[in-house]
Amino acid sequence: MDYRLVHFNCARPMGKFDFSNEFVQVFVALLPRIFKDGDAFEGLIHHDHGLRCPDGSWRGFTNAFPYPQEWRAPDISTLAVWRSLEDLKAFSHNGRTHPPGMRRLAQEIDRSDGPGFVMWWAPKGARFTLEDGWQRLQHLRQHGSTDYAFSLDQPVKCPVAA
Structure with missing residues (x-):
């Protein structure tokens, strides 16, 4: 069986969520470029985005x-599906839009609920929703890194194909 890396991340901006908030202004302006870069990145298989209220x-x-x-x-x-952890890191750290945009917004994120990023390995072709990702993140927040939900600081190796 072939596996893919799935990641879910969330960021809650500080302050009001309206266009008077500089985070919202910058984020909304960057979003189309980040989506376009993601669509063109070979190692990114699928991505979905939304707001959890x-x-x-x-x-x-x-x-x-x-x-x-x-x-x-x-x-x-x-929520995104990647060929590998290396592809995720390459896009996140070396991309044209994502790294500078996220660095600019990093100080404007409320981190009071704990980690905002989780990963897991899934069989090729498996489908997940944003809510599935949210539940994996809650698992990570409660239990720390496990095979079910792990962090970038404590990644789990890809399962060996059977």
């Missing part, structure tokens, strides 16, 4: 606004 519902970026003023900011989320 405080009530547990999911929204796409096209229906993000108006956002309820009484809610804290959503978790801006990505």
Whole structure:
């Protein structure tokens, strides 16, 4: 069996989630370029994006606004399937848009809930939703790195093909 690396990450901006927030302005401006770069990157097989709202519902970026003023900011989320951990690292650290954009926004992220990034190995062709990724992240936050959900700091080797 052939395996792929799946990753889920989320970032919750500090402050209000509206266009007066510089994080929101920059993020919305960068998003189309990051998606275009992802689509062109050979090692990225699939990616999906959305907003996890405080009530547990999911929204796409096209229906993000108006956002309820009484809610804290959503978790801006990505689920992606990669050929390998090396491909994920290459895109994240060497890409044209993602690295500089995320470095610019890094200080504007609320990290109070713990890690915002989780990975796991899945058989080639397996499908996952953003909610599946959210649940894996909760597992990592509660149990630390395991074969089920692991971090970049404690990666799990790809299972050997049977």
